[in-house]
Amino acid sequence: MVWDFILYLLYGLAFFTLGVAILSREIRLSELGIARIIWLLALFGITHGFHEWLEFLEHLSPTIKTPAFSLFRLGVVSVSFMLLLYFGLFINIITYYGDQALKTTPRSVKAIIGFSALTLILLTTYLDMGTGRATVTRIFVAFPGGLLSGIGLMLYSRTARTFSKKVAVNFILAGIFMICYAILTGLIPSQVVVPFFHIKVIFFRSVSAFLIMFFTIRALSVFSLEQHELINERLLRFSQSEKLTSMGILAAGIAHEINNPLANVSLNVEMLKDLTGDDERIARKLKAIERNSARAAKIAQELLHFSREKETGLEPVDINQVITSSCNLLQTHGQGPEINLNLQDVPEIDGIFWKLEEVFINLLMNSIDACVNEDSIEIESFVQNNTVTVILTDTGHGIHEKDLFKVFDPFYTTKPVGRGTGLGLSVCYNIIKQHGGEISLVSSEYGGTVVTVSFPVADGKTMGEQAGER
Structure with a gap:
């Protein structure tokens, strides 16, 4: 007993x-x-x-x-x-x-x-x-x-x-x-x-x-480990955001200081063209000066985009239209990988159309540059838990694991000198944050990159509520 x-x-x-x-x-x-x-x-x-x-x-x-x-x-x-x-x-x-x-x-x-x-x-x-x-x-x-x-x-x-x-x-x-x-x-x-x-x-x-x-x-300790990982991820994002804010303030000052002498250089180059006449050797030198000053001006312009503060006047935007418009604008890019769209019916988000378009053009350009003609790019959109998510996947050459944490840093680029300024993803990160969204990137040195971008639904409304209003 x-x-x-x-x-x-x-x-x-x-x-x-x-x-x-x-x-x-x-x-x-x-x-x-x-x-x-x-x-x-x-x-x-x-x-x-x-x-x-x-x-x-x-x-x-x-x-x-x-x-x-x-x-x-x-x-x-x-x-x-x-x-x-x-x-x-x-x-x-x-x-x-x-x-x-x-x-x-x-x-x-x-x-x-x-x-x-x-x-x-x-x-x-x-x-x-x-x-x-x-x-x-x-x-x-x-x-x-x-x-x-x-x-x-x-x-x-x-x-x-x-x-x-x-x-x-x-x-x-x-x-x-x-x-x-x-x-x-x-x-x-x-x-x-x-x-x-x-x-x-x-x-x-x-x-x-x-x-x-x-x-x-x-x-059950898996839940504690998950929370620890989430806290570390949020701290990392906060640190990244603080770093980009500081860089933005610095970049704005640098851009304005650069633009003034560049404008002077451009004016003097135009004057020298008139003075030199038909001398081809001098014309080539002036053309090189003009080309490099234009590149410096482009970098200054991207710095201004990167440093721009959050803008008001957000309007309901259909993210599928933004993606389609971005793809249409890149049709003139020439031969390249096939772009496949798998866009579901998603609710609108609060945003600025042209700035969101800039995000997806930057992301698509990066994917195109990483791919060859045999590769492909797929863009998928869907809604889940009042969040509109867009996943861009390419089969091109990837990014080494040790470099992944630097991809959103200003001036970091894997492209050859003259092909990239290293500000594209920084600009994207800043714009997405301005829209209350999130961006993450997964890649491998063995090939393939997946970029996930998510935005809150406009005014927190569900797709059913938006459909009812229409």
């Missing part, structure tokens, strides 16, 4: 601790897909732990085993296994379709999955009501639910690996013992004594429950 008391106490406590540990985590700001469904596993742990204590109470006091008590216990265990089944289904959806899968999955699909699972649970509970034991529920709900949850945790380790290999290992081990628990609980009756060990199966269930709790709690 003492042994049973300790066993059931620890068995229920392991699951109850699992549930409390998950619910006590601060995961509201997490972007990980598992953060949206982990509460299902937490509620499973709490309800299933409570059920094990009810079962022990039944063993401790046989007189309490009335039809009403048995029905109540059956209801508790059915609810716990229902939560486990839902967790198993959803974590596999996230694993196969990405962390944003639950946001993008149509409600009708979610409703069908939820209704089918609920129907199965109600049916198995009804079939078990005659005996008061959850035999059918364990086979048709607990086993598949535990199996799907275990497989999902193991596969989700691939996402966790981006944060830490140790966290990924904990997900794998939690998944393995969840599968063990699914077999021990779903397929093997509680009265069975395991051969060779001569120990009831309840002991191995308890061990599995403890190991699930232990490794899952260790795996």
Whole structure:
């Protein structure tokens, strides 16, 4: 009796601790897909732990085993296994379709999955009501639910690996013992004594429950690592923004100081042309001076664009029109990579058309310069969570990893001397920030670059609201 008391106490406590540990985590700001469904596993742990204590109470006091008590216990265990089944289904959806899968999955699909699972649970509970034991529920709900949850945790380790290999290992081990628990609980009756060990199966269930709790709690550190990474990223962006602001103030002064002598140079060159007559040698020298002064003037003009403060007068802008216009303007660029557009119907954003056009012309020019005729460029636009996102992908030569953090710095360029000033992406960064947007760049030295630009929807309105206004 003492042994049973300790066993059931620890068995229920392991699951109850699992549930409390998950619910006590601060995961509201997490972007990980598992953060949206982990509460299902937490509620499973709490309800299933409570059920094990009810079962022990039944063993401790046989007189309490009335039809009403048995029905109540059956209801508790059915609810716990229902939560486990839902967790198993959803974590596999996230694993196969990405962390944003639950946001993008149509409600009708979610409703069908939820209704089918609920129907199965109600049916198995009804079939078990005659005996008061959850035999059918364990086979048709607990086993598949535990199996799907275990497989999902193991596969989700691939996402966790981006944060830490140790966290990924904990997900794998939690998944393995969840599968063990699914077999021990779903397929093997509680009265069975395991051969060779001569120990009831309840002991191995308890061990599995403890190991699930232990490794899952260790795996939850993925949320802390994610928050740490997000904080570092925001600090880096803040530092970048501060640096660009300081550079903008400096650039404005430099540009104005440069423009005055350049204007004087241009005037004197025009005068010298009239004085030199037809001397070709002097004409070539003057042409070189004129060409280089024009280049210096262009750099000064880009410095002024870079340093310009935020402008007022934002208007609703269709980002798809901006992209199409930018592509049309570059049609005269000559032969180059094929540009494919995959533009979805997106809501308008608050912006300045010509400045946004400048952003996409700069981005497209960079992609074109990085590509050869056999390469391709794809531009995709879509809306998600009141944010309009544009993804520009090219298959050209990429950027070395050590240079990625410098691409938005003024005067940094990978182009040969004379082909780039290094201010294009800095200007883009500044304009996008003025519009309240974000820009990120992913590339590899082995080829291919992906630029993601996102803007808030105009006035925070959804696409449906904008369509209604039209």
